[in-house]
Amino acid sequence: MAEKKGAEDRRKARVRRAIRKAANGRPRLSVFRSSKQIYAQVIDDAEGRTLASASTLEKDLKGSLKTGADVEAAKAVGKLVAERASAAGVKQVIFDRSGYIYHGRVKALADAARESGLEF
Incomplete structure (x- = not known):
């Protein structure tokens, strides 16, 4: 049987379709x-x-962060992913917030990526 999608899955699909x-x-x-x-x-x-890609689970970030679940951690991940994308030759991207509200950690990651050179 087909499983019914939850609100989070529908929101994610709607955002991804628009992207x-x-x-x-x-x-x-x-x-x-x-x-x-x-x-x-x-x-x-x-x-x-x-x-x-980048995450708070990486060794170089994990040791320097107090926790992986705050705005400072999101800023560090945003900066790191922007640097790695630039090294891979990517300058322009489109931001996929995956259904999350553009606020808090998600916004901090996006702002840090912008400051580090990604355009979106």
Whole structure:
């Protein structure tokens, strides 16, 4: 039987559908946040591969952060993913907030990525 989608899944699908229409060939910067960590990936949907990624679980970030679930951690991940994307040759992306409200950790990650050179 088909499983009924929850509100979060419908919201994520709605956001992703709008992003695909607006992307014009640009890779997307996708964000996932859990209660303890935050993750970011730059994904090329045309080829279906990840170009750059960063998370609070990485050794160099984990030691320097108080926790992986605050705004400071999100800023560090945003800066790191922007640097890695630039090294991979990506300058412009489209931001995929994955259904999360653009506030708090998600906004901090996006602002840090912008300050580090990504355009969106």
